Amino acid sequence: MKLFRFIFLFLALFLGSGNLPFAWSSPCCARNAATPFLITGDDRAQINFGYSSSFIVGKADAYGETFYGAAQNSERLEMLRLDGALLLSDRWQAGVSLPIVRNSLANALASHSVTLPGDSRFNIGYEALTAWSYSDWKPQGFLFSTLTLPSGRSGFQSSAPLRADVTGNGFYSLSFGSLFLKRGSQWDAYLVPEGHYSFPRTFEMAQSNLKVTPGFGGSVGLGVGFSPAGGSLRFGMRIQPRYDQPVMTAQLPNFNQKQGAAIITLDMGMDVGYMLTRQDTLLITYTDQALTGLSMNSNLSRILAFNYQHRWER
């Protein structure tokens, strides 16, 4: 089991985002987007409206033991998201992701529901490896950097019963990653290794201040897609291991330090995309964090998402 975890961790590091990458593609005009806030096709701008509903079905503890269906609280997280990306020049682009989160929690005694902004993201991307001629193996490649702002409310700032107002991580975070994309007329594949650093932050608590140091993390998104007969329909599958360093907390002013446990999750998903027109695509994705018992120190969710993307061609 240790070896298995080691291999998984290695994959998590090597193949190495908080964002679930997903892809849609169609043979026409090389339409393909591995992330909703990064333009990878023949477009100059794109906008994505997404709705997702996430149910927590279990929990993995710090030792990797998983518990399903035993939770006394039921928790559902719904997200409305607006993503946009715009070419700044032939190769440079900027993107933004603005979520609104509705958190609904209930136990035997009460239920609470709160709607607040989630953590917003701003992205810069550069097409470093162009695909201007055919290659059997050479992918199209992008470098990107994402700044995450703690516009959502974190667990350290929560004031609502059942912590229903937790809609974000609470940290400024900077990530660097690359996206490699390879596509044929009927298929596509992508790899998104990413590493991120979340900056320490001090939260004012009731009795003393709490300094929280999240540190480094990383993930890798790996996906494949197939468009039968090069048509408007695309079926995709993806996997994304993610690792986050243990969080250090220090009670100020005495600096009583505590170290949490590392967070490991493995998202696996499938999606179906349908290109309505050359500019419009509908996408349904299903993501499951509970398919394997490899997660550690994390809730295990099942997520169903609906996305609509509109693009403006070059």
Next chain:
Amino acid sequence: MRPFFAFFIVFLLGLTPFLLPAGSKPPLIIPQQWTGMDLVSGKEKVLKLSQGKKGTVITFLSARCPCSLSHESSLDALAKKYTPLGFQFIGIHSNSDEKDEASRQHFRDSQLSFPVLQDKDSKLANLYDAYKTPHVYLQDPRGALLFQGGIDDSNTALRAKRFYLKEALEAVHNGQPPPLKEGRVLGCVIQRSIK
């Protein structure tokens, strides 16, 4: 600190593909002639490199890709203008997922002023490393590659702001090198024959 080093290594590994040379290579073997069924006239044709006194424009086209279709008339206009000036225009159809009869019908209907050769088994697409349709190659009379890329900078010819092929042809016609050697290719990925 170990996770930090692990991520540093991952970051470096993630950068390695970017060390690959950007851009594309010219065809390894310069064809001196192209043979194949002309989808416009329905006849077998042999087209020689030497027929282009100033150069030859090879364009990979599709019978159904909207990006390719939208550029047919602008390409035809260039052919009509530059053929009398010594340039040879040749269309190549390499998509193995487009039915022969439908492709023949399309190119018969399109009435292009230059031949469109059927690229059996995608041999020419592989030789040129053609990626999408439309994808254009401008060669000098000896076969050297002067320009490769899109016809212009848009998916749709009517929206184009920069006209790569026209600029290249004009420059070569005036005895100058093309302003760009390579341009972004926009369009539909060519479905190559698996054989």
